[in-house]
Amino acid sequence: MTPRVTLLAGGVGGAKLAEGLAAVCAPERLSIIGNVADDHEFHGLWVSPDIDTLTYSLANLIDRQQGWGLADESHRVLKGLERLGCDTWMSLGDQDMATHIFRTQLRHQGIRPSTIAQSIADSLGVKVNMLLPTDDRLQTLVKTEQGWLAFQEYFVRERCQPEVREIRFEGADEARPTFEALEAIEQADVLLIAPSNPVVSIAPILAVPEIRRAVENSRATRIAVSPLIGGHTVKGPADRMLTAMGYRCSNAGVADSYAGLIDGLVIDEQDRADRAALEADGLQVLTTATLMTSAEEKTRLAQETLAFAGVCRREEVAS
């Protein structure tokens, strides 16, 4: 029997490992829990960027060049909205707009956001379980010199330029987990954290109190894949955000951000010098090539990570 694998994942980086896992896992035994705290309402439509990136990637419909959005996209709706005087700093494609229209319609009908996410994934041919950590409103807010910004305002409109002073997850304390996400964590044999931004992609998932508790109490082997290579992120502001949040911008910092939540950490071979200190802190470490640019690299990293999880688990069982 293949292991039951559950992945906590953000957007672009998370989607790459999700694709690798989808290539090697039985789909019904693979669950992806995505980040909803980046969600934002644009033009009255509920946009869920990280969930869409995961779904579009797994459906092989993603724009491979930019890592998000749909391939062969056009922007005629957005031009129409601009003509009507709307702010159009968020690039929403025409095909993508269908997803947001569909999601918004179903939300207005009172359908659970997680049911909608799975339904979109199903329609696009995604076979794995596409889960949300919560159906409640959860929003990442970023404090800058301009005051508190919604995540997309900071990330897209301001292009991550303002210095980050504080991050908070509005609604987290009251957010209830979805039963699907709780079950996926509780029943997982292997619980993975994708090489996503620990501070704004993974932390908001773990900010749902019962989700965090379930990860803490999980009997699964818990492995994170570090998003850092040579002390930097492949893409996005994770390195600067780790620093801003008081973590070291290193694999040690990533490990600290997951303290009590992981048994092992996969780091890039460029960072093999970090290994000893991580192991001294009680973590098991896999050193390998973590950059995923091709389908082969995604699959290989997924295989190696699962194999590593198997080893970790056996050691744990033996102790």
Added chain:
Amino acid sequence: MTPRVTLLAGGVGGAKLAEGLAAVCAPERLSIIGNVADDHEFHGLWVSPDIDTLTYSLANLIDRQQGWGLADESHRVLKGLERLGCDTWMSLGDQDMATHIFRTQLRHQGIRPSTIAQSIADSLGVKVNMLLPTDDRLQTLVKTEQGWLAFQEYFVRERCQPEVREIRFEGADEARPTFEALEAIEQADVLLIAPSNPVVSIAPILAVPEIRRAVENSRATRIAVSPLIGGHTVKGPADRMLTAMGYRCSNAGVADSYAGLIDGLVIDEQDRADRAALEADGLQVLTTATLMTSAEEKTRLAQETLAFAGVCRREEVAS
């Protein structure tokens, strides 16, 4: 001083006379009251086909070939919605979708539909007053052998094929007029009814009790332009619907449907034989070419109709 002109208009046919009037009237003295009873919610978006046809026509953005929708249109959102399992029998273009998204967002914010309609018109460069008869929900329902259908279901999905047994305007009794529409009727020097479908384009405007009363009591010269040429409509099911509603499918039937609401009727020169009977019934009649295929024909019919209104008015004042 040019007269204050107010036009009651449906979609495609109404938009043609509206364009003609816009070419000859001072824009601030021209008000168009459109039909909202064809409105329909598609994919959670509020679509207002007749109002959009008027607005797009007056903005010179209309698809001249089909008479509705925007020129140079694409349908990628609709294809996306189809992929998500949605019914996509209503052809909604990508640029057009921006209008529906914008309208829906503002409606959810509690903004009056008539304020939204004027705002869209303004943004698209329309200079005339674009008015709604009511901000309340008003829906044309068509009874067929399939039971009651929403107007767009009958008109677009069923392509006007089912036999029409009954028509009703849901919400009409409770519908309150907008103050802008009431004012435009009360202050008009010339009150025109466009060559639109009397039964499903003009009747629902007049179904708002206070709108009908204002037209009845108006001191304006009230002229309708018949939609029939040689006993048939240029487009659309008005001829069959007149019959179904118990009216004669002729200019006499059109005049009957506007009984007590008009002083004069403009009919096509092909139907000059109808003149005597109409005059015998107390109507003043202008016989001219009413087919509007070019901008010149629209302008000419508008000019002739306004000139005719001037004559009618003088006669009335003299009496």
